[in-house]
Amino acid sequence: MKTLLPEPLTQQSFAPFGDVLETGRLDHPTYAINDGFTQRYHGLSTVQAEGEAVLLSIFETRSFGLPLRIKMLERHPLGSQSFIPIGTTALSGFYVVVARGQNEPDPRSLRAFEVAPGQGINFAAGVWHHPNIVRSGTQQFLVVDRADPASNLEEFFFPENWEAVELQV
C-alpha cells in the first residue's frame, strides 16, 4: 500500500491541473470598481466549455471517510469544472487528488492537495481527478461546468492487482 499525503495548495503547485480561486494570488490583475467599494480579483480562471453552455450548479457531497483508498479517477475532456465551498461549509476545506496521463491516469503521478478554508479550485479540461474529498459530514460547492455533463465524463478504475494508493491526512 502506497501512501499519498496532501500538499499545500498554491497556484504554482496546482498550475498543471488548473487554477486556485482565492484573493491571495499575486500573479493576476486586481482592480477597484464600483467607485472604490469593490476590489475585483479578475479572471482567476477561465471556464472551458468547448462551445457548449456553461452552468451554475451546487454539489452537496458527503465524506467517503478518511483515510481513503483511491480506486478510480475521472475527467471531463470537454470542459473545466470548478469547486468553491459555499454556505455553512464554506470554511471546511477539502482535498483533491489528481494525476497526469493521456488515455489513462498514471498512478505514479498521483498528487493530493489540501484546499484550505477560503480557497476554491478549477480543474482544467481533461485533468484526471478524484471526486471531491470532503473531510467529514457533507459540504456544499458552487460548481461551474459545461452543460451536458453525461457526454463529458470518462472514468478509470484502477485494476485490483495494481499497488493500492491510500490518501492519508
Add this chain to the structure above:
Amino acid sequence: MKTLLPEPLTQQSFAPFGDVLETGRLDHPTYAINDGFTQRYHGLSTVQAEGEAVLLSIFETRSFGLPLRIKMLERHPLGSQSFIPIGTTALSGFYVVVARGQNEPDPRSLRAFEVAPGQGINFAAGVWHHPNIVRSGTQQFLVVDRADPASNLEEFFFPENWEAVELQV
C-alpha cells in the same frame, strides 16, 4: 423620499431578473452522482456570455452603509453576472436592488431583495441592478461573468431632481 424595502428572495419572485442559486429550489432537476456521495443540484442557472470567454473572479465588497440612497444602477448587456458569498462571509447575506427598463431603468419599478445566508444570485444579461449591497464590513463573492467587462457595462445615474429612493432594511 421614497422608501424601498427588501423582499424575501425566491426563484419565483426573482425570475424576471435572473436566478437564485440555492439547494432549496424545487423547480429544477437534482440527481445523485459519484456513486451516491454527491447530490447535484443541476443547472440552477446558465451563464450568458454572447460568445465571449467566461471568467471566474472574486469580488471583495465593502458596505455603502445603510440605509442607502439609490443614486445609480448599472447593467451588463452582453452577459449574466453571478454573486455567491464565499469564505468567512459566506453566511452574511446581502441585498440586491433591481429595476426594469429598456434604455434606462424605470424608477417606479425598483425592487430590493434580501439574499439570505446560503443563497446566491445570477443577474440575467441586461438587468438593471445596483452594485452589490453588503450589510456591514466587507464580503467576498465568487463572480462568474463575461470576459472584457469594460465593454459590457452601462451605468445610469438618476437625475438629482427625481424623487430620491432609499433602501431601508
